[in-house]
Amino acid sequence: MSDRLRPGDPARLGGYEVLDRLGDGGMGSVFLARSPQGRLVAVKVVRADLSHDEEFRGRFRSEVNRARQVPPFCTAEVLDADPDHDPPYLVVEYVDGPSLAEVIRQQGPLGAARLHSIAVGVATALTAIHGAGVIHRDLKPANVLVAPGGIKVIDFGIARAFEATSQHTRTNQMVGTVSYMAPERFDTASGRPTGPAADIFAWGALVAYAATGRSPFGGDSATATAMRILTQPPDLTGLGGPLRELVSRALEKDPAARPTARELLDGLLTAAPPVGAGGPAQLLGATPPRSTSPVAGGDERGAGSVPPGLTTGGGAGSRRRGWFTALGATAAVIAVLVPAFMFGPQLLRGQSKPNLAGSTPSGSPATSGPAATASTPASGKPSASPSTSVDPTGAMLAGQRRFLLHVVEIDRDLSLPSHGELEVGDGTGKDALFVLEPVGVDYMIKSVNPEIAHRPCLGVKLDSEGNKSLVGADCRPTKATVFAISRDGKDDKGRPSYAIISEEYGPVQWSPTKREIFVEFLGDAPLITTFSMVDRGAV
Incomplete structure (x- = not known):
């Protein structure tokens, strides 16, 4: 028995033998397990307060079925799920490799060839995910695994079941890593900003981070970062070559101005290949030397360091799909809870950003969105009577x-x-x-x-x-x-x-x-x- 298993942890889940505890997250706990066929898998167990929620189970079942439609060649494959089990659980592929967040933390910014490989791999994954009608919602370096044969994108496809029924996301809070949130995520006019364009914005922020080791909108606080995302252009200093233009387009404030995942991929494949940075192994995003340290802070990725006595042919990794926001954070890149009132209607009033989500398509006059609302007086309360120039929808x-x-x-x-x-x-x-x-x-x-x-x-x-x-x-x-x-x-x-x-x-x-x-x-x-x-x- 692993010394990381706790009293009360299950010995089996369905037909899966539990071997070790890999971490805990907002939705539940993650265990390393062995399938009846002897394969190592990651099993996510739903937390107790959701286990008896019939609405959650229904959403869980629906989103798992949708996530299974995503081709697994560059994503973490959903292998099995039992929403009727007590507790419900999800089984995902155990991916062998560190996260991109770990790679950058240990080795610093990527060289040109490796960076291009990561950009291509993540764009390919998004093309497959969006093509299956799924939106990732939480793309960030911690959710990109650098496996021996290439990258794998994890944590997509089923978080909506969790978010829609869980009190983990309260009415005055948002869940996510602010540095990778698109502007429409903070726009009250768009309500639930989960379009594919938000994933494209996250791709741009992720590639910029991999190239420079910092966020293109980095601020001293989550609120400052959110404000920069809403109002400032990205800082792409240190990012050059063909990627800079694509990243700049991906980070447009207006979702309609961003390329699709397919357009990103086409642009990357037709761009001049990077030179002077290693051979084929690097171009494939080969796994760097893995850290032997245990999972820090309760790794939620659904994979981590293999317990003593188990071998997988490599290092730490994970596998899963992206609508469980519970498998996918390391100690260095954590999901943060940011009070929504900091960038809700009060923050957005008076900002000039006519084409965020919730605004009219490009070329049409803006008729909605908080950008058009009256400015907020120093008291913090909205004016009782907006000026005649104020868009009534925004008001x-x-x-x-x-x-x-x-x-x-x-x-x-x-x-x-x-x-x-x-x-x-x-x-x-x-x-x-x-x-x-x-x-x-x-x-x-x-x-x-x-x-x-x-x-x-x-x-x-x-x-x-x-x-x-x-x-x-x-x-x-x-x-x-x-x-x-x-x-x-x-x-x-x-x-x-x-x-x-x-x-x-x-x-x-x-x-x-x-x-x-x-x-x-x-x-x-x-x-x-x-x-x-x-x-x-x-x-």
Whole structure:
């Protein structure tokens, strides 16, 4: 028995023999195990408070199935999962090799040939991941393993199941490594910024880090780094040659201006190859001499130093997919919790950044996003009446203007009468007026109907059969009253439209059969209902 296993750790998980504890993360614990066929694997065990959450199990199952569609040639392969086991677990390939974060920490910035190899390998992985309809969400040097035959990208594909149901991500916090977060991750207008373009931004920051040993937006604090990502160009000093132009394009503030993963890969393969930096082994990203030190600080990658008595033909490594944010951090590059209010609506008001996620496509006039909101006075409170030059959509998102909540697909409006049950109507009367109250990067949706002052905010109500509806609720930020508002095109009047999503319960949808608004566990179901905000004047 390994001296790193603890009392109470499982001896077996399904058909897998547990050999050692590799680390702990936000979602649970990671164990080294042996499969019935004798293969070493990494097994991620879900933490106790999620084990009996049926919604989590459903999301877990759905996202594992999606992650399995990603070709494994440059990613960590998902081998097995049992969401119905107590506790649920995930089995991933055990990859032999240190993380890119460890390589840079031990050896310093990469030379030209090796850097180009890493850039190509990660772009190839992103092409495969995005081609399978998956978004990584947490690409960083700790999630890139330098294996003997090339690089492997880990920690993708199933974190959404965890994030959507876990209280680990609270309404006033964000999880992630700030240095690799795209600007839209901090933009309140985009709600849940998880598009493929965010992975491209992370690729640019990762390659710049590998070339220079520092973040291109490095600040003295997480908040300072976030501000630089939002407002400053990247510092690419020390990065030259063909990569500099591609990295610069990948780090554009506007997601629409960034290349796709396929375009990145094409650009890398057609660029002049780097010269003067070693032979084929380096071009393949060969593994440097591995550190013999044990996993520091509870390695979460799903792989690490092999316990005494076990051999794998090499060093430390890991394998897994990227929507569990629990396998993938080293002591030097850690996922940080940053209070969202530091870069939420208050931070973004008054910033001039018209093309972040949530803004209109390039070439269109900007009609939304916090960039267009009025500047915040020294008191920290928004102006009661924005100037005439302020975009009303941005002011509505900042909680400064009233609006009708228009259901785009049926051309009707929501209302909250005095009895507290949400209705769909023609948008007339005091029942139909709402304002947004920002809560970190999310919102409470508040009625201005004076007759419902005791429960004016929309909240999710569960009945005895598990059906979820929207009703009037107390205006306290809870899992039932806080919603993400995610940009999703335009309505027939050209106004920005949004998906409204409860991180705990799912998206707000319209039922054509029951002719009512309800909240649906999304899973693999399509998002069929969007909302636009029809301006009705200052609060």
